[in-house]
Amino acid sequence: MDTFGLSILKGIISFFLHPLTYITIIGAFMLGLSRVKRDRRDFHTRVHDVLDDVPFAIIPGLLIGAAFLILNLLLGLTVPFSTTVAMSLGAFLLLVTGQIRFLSPAFVFILPTLATFFYTPIDLGNDTLNTMQEGIGNASPFALAILVGFLVFMEGLFITMNAGKQTSPRLVESKRGKLVGAHEVQRLWLLPLFLFLPVGQVELFTWWPLLDFGAGTYAFILLPFPIGFRKLIHHALPLPEMKSNGRQVALLGGATVLIGLVSYFLSNKWIALVAIILVILGRAGILLLHRGKNKPAYFNERNKGLVILGILPGSPADQMNLQVGEVISKVNGLPLGKGVDFYTALQRNAAFCKMEVLDVNGEVRFEQKALYNNTHHELGLLFVKENRFEEQEEAQ
Known part of the structure; x- marks a missing residue:
């Protein structure tokens, strides 16, 4: 039990040592600054406080992350450390380039999936960098499929429960050059993602973990995983639009989890790969579905009222x-x-x-x-x- 508790403590400490934790929080603050700047440009006043985006980034992630921690303590989703590096790198690239709308787990997992199936480690001339590549090809595709499904499901929960709160009013030009209103949603959520590593001193039991990915002993890691969302809504009310969007994303994630479990029990890695491809295409399809590009503006001038x-x-x-x-x-x-x-x-x-x-x-x-x-x-x-x-x- 002492070994178990010490391993969890080390995993928690890793969360606070990871630079992505602080980069995500800074990113949320920068979103607040840009939002206030747009407010003053459009309305000559600030609508919401510049710091409002920071608690929105932290609090929902802590709640959902704690629920997943309890669930994964039983399941035992296990990935090599090199896979967590690929996940962090994919999220970092999308975050620092400002591509918040694409900071979905479905798109972040493109990099670790390609690395798992197609990447061959090479000598980078540095022991630390070489160590980070170890085991990347040994990552279980079943674990990847189930994990990305859970993450997309959690993304759907974030959108449904949180994205519709304190949306930011905007003024934009329609295709005809008329001034119309819109609501913009920009969110960064910091998810503490609890995972098993296939190295360490924690030994498995006869019944635990429920899913066996071939590791004899385990360690734990609490990985900072940023999830982003951006949407400009001009054709509908923001809250029902966000709930509809979130439900579709959650449904997609849930379906991916089921397909991933099927691939695990059938021991068929190609079904797992199909599940990952489907979740990527499905998430892109939801982005296109909710653009509302050709729909009439809801917030516009009217003859009456x-x-x-x-x-x-x-x-x-x-x-x-x-x-x-x-x-x-x-x-x-x-x-x-x-x-x-x-x-x-x-x-x-x-x-x-x-x-x-x-x-x-x-x-x-x-x-x-x-x-x-x-x-x-x-x-x-x-x-x-x-x-x-x-x-x-x-x-x-």
């Missing part, structure tokens, strides 16, 4: 029962639309605001709030149309 593109956190509007995507049709009895300024209607009553709101289901309701200390100038609602007026006034 103004669509809420964003709500500033902590603002008076945030305290009201308003939601992104709803349409404000009247303010203080004055119908809104083309040629009618929201704040002009708001100032008809400097002390009180009454709105007629059309929700996303097409039902009408009324919202009202007392205004104090010139809060009518800082209500905290973001519209496509209002921002255009502000830019025109500043230019004059």
